[in-house]
Amino acid sequence: MTVWVHPALTSFLSGDYEALPAGEIALRIREGASVRDLLDLLGLPRGLAELILVNGEFARADTILPASAHVKIYPVFGGG
Amino acid sequence: MESTAFYGKVLWVDLTRGSLESTEVDGSVLRKYLGGYGLGMYYLLKHLPPGCDPLSPDNVMVVANGLLTGTGAPCTPRYVICAKSPLTHGLARSEAGGFWGAELKKCGYDAIVLKGKAKDPVYLRITDSGAEIRDARGLWGLTTGESEDRIREEAGDDKARVLVIGPGGENLVRYAGICSDLAHFSGRNGLGAVMGSKNLKAIAVRGKGQVNVHDRARLAEITRRNGQLAKEHPLSSLLHDRGTSPGVDVNNAAGCLPTRNWSTGVFEGAANIGSDRLTYDYLVDRGGCHVCSIRCKRVVKLNDPELQVERRYGGPEYETLVSFGSNCGISNLKVILKANELCNKYAIDTISAGMVISFAMQCYEKGLITRAETDGLDLCFGNEEVLLTLIDQIAYRRGIGRLLAEGSEMAARDIGQGAEQFIMTVKGQEVPMHDPRVKTGLGLQYALSPNGADHWFAQHDPFFVSEDSYGTKALAPLGIAGPVPALDLGPDKVRLVLYTSFLNALYDSLGACIFGVVARGIVPLDDLVELVRAVTGWQTSLWELVKCGERVNTMARLFNLREGIGREQDRLPGIFFRPFAGGPLEGKNALDREAFDQAIQAYYSMAGWDAQSGVPTDGKIHELGLGEFVTTMRR
Numbered sequence: 001m002t003v004w005v006h007p008a009l010t011s012f013l014s015g016d017y018e019a020l021p022a023g024e025i026a027l028r029i030r031e032g033a034s035v036r037d038l039l040d041l042l043g044l045p046r047g048l049a050e051l052i053l054v055n056g057e058f059a060r061a062d063t064i065l066p067a068s069a070h071v072k073i074y075p076v077f078g079g080g
Numbered sequence: 081m082e083s084t085a086f087y088g089k090v091l092w093v094d095l096t097r098g099s100l101e102s103t104e105v106d107g108s109v110l111r112k113y114l115g116g117y118g119l120g121m122y123y124l125l126k127h128l129p130p131g132c133d134p135l136s137p138d139n140v141m142v143v144a145n146g147l148l149t150g151t152g153a154p155c156t157p158r159y160v161i162c163a164k165s166p167l168t169h170g171l172a173r174s175e176a177g178g179f180w181g182a183e184l185k186k187c188g189y190d191a192i193v194l195k196g197k198a199k200d201p202v203y204l205r206i207t208d209s210g211a212e213i214r215d216a217r218g219l220w221g222l223t224t225g226e227s228e229d230r231i232r233e234e235a236g237d238d239k240a241r242v243l244v245i246g247p248g249g250e251n252l253v254r255y256a257g258i259c260s261d262l263a264h265f266s267g268r269n270g271l272g273a274v275m276g277s278k279n280l281k282a283i284a285v286r287g288k289g290q291v292n293v294h295d296r297a298r299l300a301e302i303t304r305r306n307g308q309l310a311k312e313h314p315l316s317s318l319l320h321d322r323g324t325s326p327g328v329d330v331n332n333a334a335g336c337l338p339t340r341n342w343s344t345g346v347f348e349g350a351a352n353i354g355s356d357r358l359t360y361d362y363l364v365d366r367g368g369c370h371v372c373s374i375r376c377k378r379v380v381k382l383n384d385p386e387l388q389v390e391r392r393y394g395g396p397e398y399e400t401l402v403s404f405g406s407n408c409g410i411s412n413l414k415v416i417l418k419a420n421e422l423c424n425k426y427a428i429d430t431i432s433a434g435m436v437i438s439f440a441m442q443c444y445e446k447g448l449i450t451r452a453e454t455d456g457l458d459l460c461f462g463n464e465e466v467l468l469t470l471i472d473q474i475a476y477r478r479g480i481g482r483l484l485a486e487g488s489e490m491a492a493r494d495i496g497q498g499a500e501q502f503i504m505t506v507k508g509q510e511v512p513m514h515d516p517r518v519k520t521g522l523g524l525q526y527a528l529s530p531n532g533a534d535h536w537f538a539q540h541d542p543f544f545v546s547e548d549s550y551g552t553k554a555l556a557p558l559g560i561a562g563p564v565p566a567l568d569l570g571p572d573k574v575r576l577v578l579y580t581s582f583l584n585a586l587y588d589s590l591g592a593c594i595f596g597v598v599a600r601g602i603v604p605l606d607d608l609v610e611l612v613r614a615v616t617g618w619q620t621s622l623w624e625l626v627k628c629g630e631r632v633n634t635m636a637r638l639f640n641l642r643e644g645i646g647r648e649q650d651r652l653p654g655i656f657f658r659p660f661a662g663g664p665l666e667g668k669n670a671l672d673r674e675a676f677d678q679a680i681q682a683y684y685s686m687a688g689w690d691a692q693s694g695v696p697t698d699g700k701i702h703e704l705g706l707g708e709f710v711t712t713m714r715r
Binding site: 006007008009011012036045046047048050051053056058060061072074075076077078079080 | 314315317318321322324326327329330331333334355356397398399512513514519535536539540541542543545546548549550553594595600664
């Protein structure tokens with residue numbers, strides 16, 4: 001699975017993943033895992049990422065990830 | 081009732097008579113209204129003549145410190161300025177942080193109430209030894225930075241804190257703001273024009289007094305704890321690192337980034353004006369406020385052969401990146417930085433200015449404004465040069481700037497030919513850069529805010545959408561039971577908006593920054609209550625304090641009702657009831673008008689206001705202890 005994490009979130013990342021070009025990362029995750037499982041695996045604090053795109057579609061924390069997914073993760077935003 | 085956090089002193093300034101008077105405030109008034117927004121509403125309701133012309137000497141302007149401002153409590157630097165708005169003709173109120181409020185407190189004042197109009201330009205100078213009205217004829221026409229330099233020079237004190245208007249306020253631009261330290265803005269509602277109409281250029285403060293605090297050890301303990309939290313908490317860390325600029329990237333990815341006067345929600349040049357470019361190419365420092373270790377403000381510098389931007393004017397927030405960027409079809413970040421600096425020099429609101437310009441651009445492209453009417457300017461979306469020219473013309477009311485300085489609603493009436501379809505205002509004020517079609521609570525905020533479209537009347541939906549969300553967890557003590565979906569418009573969403581509108585009004589009365597306290601910030605509700613106890617010595621509770629927030633909101637409602645602003649003005653622009661055009665939300669997310677109207681009525685009911693008329697019931701007025709204002713409202 002490949003994941004792109006918004007640069008504002010990369011300092012929060014921990015865990016086991018492989019860095020790819022263009023700021024993407026690759027990792028393995030068990031079949032049937034949810035978006036929340038992925039965020040936990042990446043070490044992102046819960047609540048910090050609220051906009052998640054899975055293969056270009058809006059996803060929620062309980063969305064089950066398909067076998068080959070490209071995930072984009074953005075920080076929560078409100079007010080400015 | 082004694083309290084140590086206040087001096088209990090208000091400075092009354094009659095500019096017509098040139099008189100100054102200092103009076104004591106009754107302790108019971110302070111406990112009931114706290115400070116800031118609450119105290120401001122109290123004085124407006126008591127002293128502002130209903131129906132007055134907002135640009136006349138009759139208008140009353142209150143500058144009030146929050147209860148905690150200047151006491152050393154964390155993340156509480158803010159002061160509120162309020163009056164009647166020349167843009168909305170209802171309540172004007174705008175808060176700012178920085179250091180000015182704390183400095184005023186050190187001079188021994190909790191608030192300043194101004195009325196009348198000086199014969200010639202003046203400014204106020206306030207120190208521990210008192211206040212004086214000084215000649216400002218030599219300052220009139222100067223930018224904010226030039227004025228600050230001259231005032232400090234005249235005072236022989238480069239540490240004087242200066243609250244000042246620029247040419248925007250002097251020329252009565254209806255969305256002119258007021259700034260302090262050149263980078264902290266009371267931007268919205270046209271308060272700068274109110275100050276300009278009074279021939280008041282600035283208020284310079286410099287105090288050396290120490291603010292009394294009931295329990296200094298307890299205050300220090302809570303401040304230390306929250307200072308540590310600011311270093312560790314992901315939200316404060318994100319704010320320090322990036323400010324609010326990630327919003328450009330997030331909203332573009334979500335398909336809701338206001339683009340070309342809101343005609344679509346995706347902008348092809350978003351990456352050029354987003355968080356990485358601002359942070360890596362132009363950011364030279366981060367700025368902060370009194371007793372806040374988050375330091376979320378941007379400081380930029382540009383030393384280009386063609387464009388220079390001085391770092392003393394700070395840098396753009398998300399709102400400005402979008403209002404002058406995607407909203408005007410502009411993807412050159414340097415031009416946006418310059419536009420931000422110009423607005424700060426002239427002290428005009430970047431949200432309204434960007435929205436008025438994007439409206440003019442759309443009118444131009446649709447043929448409602450011709451090149452002859454713009455003196456040859458090509459107002460097409462994306463024209464970088466014309467953006468900067470228009471800001472100049474607005475501030476000095478030159479060329480088409482004379483029309484645009486009136487705000488988009490009045491400009492649309494003048495242009496005619498159906499130009500109204502291209503404005504996006506609530507109660508006459510241009511909407512900020514957040515789309516209610518992806519967060520319905522924000523739509524309710526825009527409609528219900530007493531001072532026109534405002535994105536901080538309540539908290540934002542994304543902080544409450546899941547069990548994991550920061551708001552869901554942090555505001556549980558307020559009675560917000562569980563997550564609420566972003567697109568929900570039922571009773572759970574209305575209650576969320578209602579309770580957090582009380583909370584935000586409380587924050588504005590305490591001087592707390594929305595980015596410093598939960599849910600957007602870090603200071604927990606328990607600590608906030610403890611801070612009030614430690615500072616004042618009151619045996620208070622979350623219940624009493626939140627009731628203060630509720631009281632202030634109902635006072636603002638009463639103020640607007642007596643100005644003839646009520647149910648009919650609590651509405652959203654038509655565009656939000658139509659689906660998105662383009663991007664991932666193409667054809668989706670139109671707000672349901674009937675559901676939205678029902679939600680507005682539900683808010684009235686829950687607030688104790690009549691469900692049909694939106695007028696506070698007698699029962700609610702008396703429950704909140706506002707009986708003394710009923711006669712004023714109903715006469």
